[in-house]
Amino acid sequence: MNPFVPRGVQQAPGPVASPDSGNYNNYPYLLQGETISSTSEFTLAPRSIEFDNLNEDEQVQVANAEDATVSATTNVAPGTDAELRLQSTDASSSFRLGNDVNISQDGSISTAYDLSGQEVGDIFDANFRVEGSSVDTSEGVVVESIDTGEEEETTNETDTDTDDGEDMDDGETEPADDGETNETTDDGESTDDGTPGFGAVVALIALIGAALLAVRRQN
Structure with missing residues (x-):
């Protein structure tokens, strides 16, 4: 025990001599001069990018618009x-556009360009660069629009007639008013002479005839 250490204070253990080699231990793990090494294998995948909206020719399709979007995964x-x-x-008018892109947590990227001045069918190269170095280049083409694969919902509107259960047309037609008056006799029969005042003349003639007949019988 070290006589210079106050009583009650625990002294940290110091180097302990190795009985075999005479070397000292580097407390608490390794002998003095010993080293430990460890190896592990891993593979670094090369940087890559996969563009969206590819056509049958594996070309990147970009719309002919002011906010033409290019998206991909890396x-x-x-x-x-x-x-x-x-x-x-190979385009109607040459262009060179570049945008810094933000790589999201799931590896997706998206950025937009103004290609409204280009013509449909213009060909270009899409070059993905990381820290100043080119990673991959794909051929692209300007198209009229991008087909997202979503079906458009259409609503078929039909004109509906209000039906309150009443038939407005019962098939009957009202007779036209030709200005003639139908006379109804006491026996329920309807007579129409077609000439106003004609019935009164006939009645007067009948009376005259009856009077003449009466005079003739008196004679």
């Missing part, structure tokens, strides 16, 4: 400096 770590460049190769 295995590059989120937060890494990345850029996506579009450069015409």
